[in-house]
Amino acid sequence: MIRLGRRGHKHERVEIRPGYAARDVDVVGEVRNESAGDRVEIVVLTGEHDLGTVPRVREALAANGGKALLVDLCAATFVDSSILGALLEARRTALEESRAFAVACSGEAEPVRRVLEVTGLADELPVHPTREAAMAALEASQGSP
Amino acid sequence: MSTQATELRLGLAARAENLALVRQALAGFADAIAIGDGALADLKQIATEACMNAVVHAYPDDEEGRVDLVAIASGGTVELRVRDWGVGFRPRPAEPEGSLRLGLPLIATVADSFEIASPADGGTVLVARVRLADADGNGEVHTRPDVPREAEMAITAGSSARPVIARVFAIAATRAGFSLERMSDGVLLGDAIAAGEASDFADSRVGVSIEECGPNLCFRVGPFVEGGAQRMLDRMKLPGLGVSITKLADRVEVEAGEDGEHLEIEISP
Numbered sequence: 001m002i003r004l005g006r007r008g009h010k011h012e013r014v015e016i017r018p019g020y021a022a023r024d025v026d027v028v029g030e031v032r033n034e035s036a037g038d039r040v041e042i043v044v045l046t047g048e049h050d051l052g053t054v055p056r057v058r059e060a061l062a063a064n065g066g067k068a069l070l071v072d073l074c075a076a077t078f079v080d081s082s083i084l085g086a087l088l089e090a091r092r093t094a095l096e097e098s099r100a101f102a103v104a105c106s107g108e109a110e111p112v113r114r115v116l117e118v119t120g121l122a123d124e125l126p127v128h129p130t131r132e133a134a135m136a137a138l139e140a141s142q143g144s145p
Numbered sequence: 146m147s148t149q150a151t152e153l154r155l156g157l158a159a160r161a162e163n164l165a166l167v168r169q170a171l172a173g174f175a176d177a178i179a180i181g182d183g184a185l186a187d188l189k190q191i192a193t194e195a196c197m198n199a200v201v202h203a204y205p206d207d208e209e210g211r212v213d214l215v216a217i218a219s220g221g222t223v224e225l226r227v228r229d230w231g232v233g234f235r236p237r238p239a240e241p242e243g244s245l246r247l248g249l250p251l252i253a254t255v256a257d258s259f260e261i262a263s264p265a266d267g268g269t270v271l272v273a274r275v276r277l278a279d280a281d282g283n284g285e286v287h288t289r290p291d292v293p294r295e296a297e298m299a300i301t302a303g304s305s306a307r308p309v310i311a312r313v314f315a316i317a318a319t320r321a322g323f324s325l326e327r328m329s330d331g332v333l334l335g336d337a338i339a340a341g342e343a344s345d346f347a348d349s350r351v352g353v354s355i356e357e358c359g360p361n362l363c364f365r366v367g368p369f370v371e372g373g374a375q376r377m378l379d380r381m382k383l384p385g386l387g388v389s390i391t392k393l394a395d396r397v398e399v400e401a402g403e404d405g406e407h408l409e410i411e412i413s414p
Contacts, residue, residue, distance in 0.1 A: 050161070050164045050165065051164055051200060051201070052162045052163075052164055078168065078190075078193075080164070081194055081197070081248040084247050085246075110182075110186070111182075111189070111190070114186065115190065115251065119250070119254070
């Protein structure tokens with residue numbers, strides 16, 4: 001018997017039949033905003049993200065204070081098409097408002113990197129291999145601060 | 146990995162927060178049968194997208210629905226079946242967020258094969274297969290068939306083959322600037338091909354590709370079983386006259402290649 005119950009807002013405890021130790025499984029990804037000066041807002045996604053977290057991701061992407069937007073996926077371990085849709089929407093809004101937009105996703109976030117590549121979004125967004133490279137691209141497109 | 150099938154069955158309420166649970170169950174399944182990270186990532190992606198379709202599209206907003214996932218690992222392949230009991234796939238004027246626009250192409254890209262069906266008792270089932278890498282971590286080599294120059298068809302021999310070949314030839318001939326007279330010659334040749342005996346063909350269907358050969362069009366018919374191409378040519382002779390309908394063609398050749406025997410019939414505009 002596997003019993004699933006919600007414990008707090010970010011963990012679900014999976015209890016497994018006697019003989020196995022119950023273990024906490026961090027199944028819900030985190031998203032947070034970081035400001036890098038007054039010109040760039042950074043939204044950092046860690047862990048797994050899907051339709052269950054997309055409202056929080058959209059909220060974080062929208063809370064950009066009118067600044068250029070950098071989405072850091074280097075520590076994300078999974079994204080589904082609803083998250084890709086949210087990224088595309090954020091990019092479209094940024095372009096409409098003449099704000100620069102960039103995504104960072106390192107090779108270590110291999111499953112996420114692969115999804116970006118197979119969907120063709122790696123080129124379209126565009127995606128940079130590190131947060132520093134993405135920041136440099138944002139600054140270049142806006143003129144150095 | 147064991148060659149015996151290992152199966153996981155999971156039944157869930159079709160809710161967004163359960164998508165993470167689907168991935169955890171698959172991760173445990175992957176641990177149990179020792180499959181690699183790449184294949185697991187693919188399985189998670191497919192399962193999430195397929196279950197998300199059920200969450201977003203299958204049931205009306207005010208109705209709680211069910212989604213079932215079955216994973217079967219057998220013979221170097223994992224098959225995923227995701228099933229709901231909802232309203233099925235319907236064209237919609239505007240897709241909401243989390244739409245099929247990205248999800249299905251993503252499944253198609255990641256899976257080695259997938260199909261969607263509407264079971265008789267309602268809902269939708271999506272079946273996807275992922276081939277597992279070998280012990281050295283090498284995936285299987287995927288070979289893609291050549292891109293056809295025009296159209297390739299395989300049709301049940303007899304009356305069903307005639308209209309298909311005639312219409313496809315007519316489109317190709319229109320594009321190639323054929324005169325009406327030559328188009329009608331080509332349709333006659335197509336009719337003669339359609340009348341072929343199923344038993345003469347290697348897979349019991351009339352196989353035809355219509356290709357551009359410079360300014361001309363070419364019917365490439367086959368693959369035949371041995372002698373099948375010649376039997377087709379013999380049947381194209383008009384009874385009593387000793388004249389073959391192949392007189393309408395500019396070139397007729399029987400080719401014996403590695404991929405079987407083919408008949409090439411070329412016709413100019």
